Amino acid sequence: MTKTVILISGRGSNMQAVVQANIPNLHIAAVLSDNPQAPGLAWAAGQGIPTAALTPKDYPGRAAFNQAMLELVAGHEPDLVLLAGYMRILPPEFCSRFANKTINIHPSLLPAFPGLHTHQRALDEGCRLAGCTVHFVTAELDCGPIIAQGAVPVYDSDTADTLAERVLKVEHRLLPQAVADFAAGHLRIQGKRVFNRRSAGEAGLD
DSSP: EEEEEEEEEEEOOHHHHHHHHTOOOOEEEEEEEETOOOOHHHHHHHTOEEEEEEEEEGGSHHHHHOOOOOOOOHOOOOSSEEEOOOSOOHHHHHHHHTTEEEEEEEEEOTTTSSOOHHHHHHTTTTTTTEEEEEEESSSEEEEEEEOEEEEOOOOOTOHHHHHHHHHHHHHHHHHHHHHHHHTTTTTEEEEEEEOOOOOOOOOOOO
């Protein structure tokens, strides 16, 4: 069983998609947040999942908060740490502790548009395709080995909000499948490439 801790900062719609996928061999040990008011915490608690939150302002600085979050996560001894809308950059110590065990969903087709405001940046650059990327987390922001990507067309009438809504639907399909592949032991990292041993013809999640 793959013991998993999920980190969120807001409503956690990607977290909900993973929970609702009922992924084989996956046990969600906790949903944690840097925001005690995150709506996703209440949703997770309603599903019977343990939750906890740390408030950054309760700590003397970023380093102290990051250390506290690291200890909170480590206390669950997870096999997988899943970032599902967690809006804080993980420090190198966290990335090292959970190397090759931390997965993030990012709303762009990496390596294009790391960081924030991805949809507006895609529009500003005149992209005809946008999308999302599931990747392993490293100390370099949004630069870890790519597990999967999904694309959507960009329409002339798009705003950042309409594009984000369309990309989010892809995220909700892509992330649960990537997590399922991790839990099944299908993923192998070689350098910056991720190889998936699930055969092309093998059924994925419904």
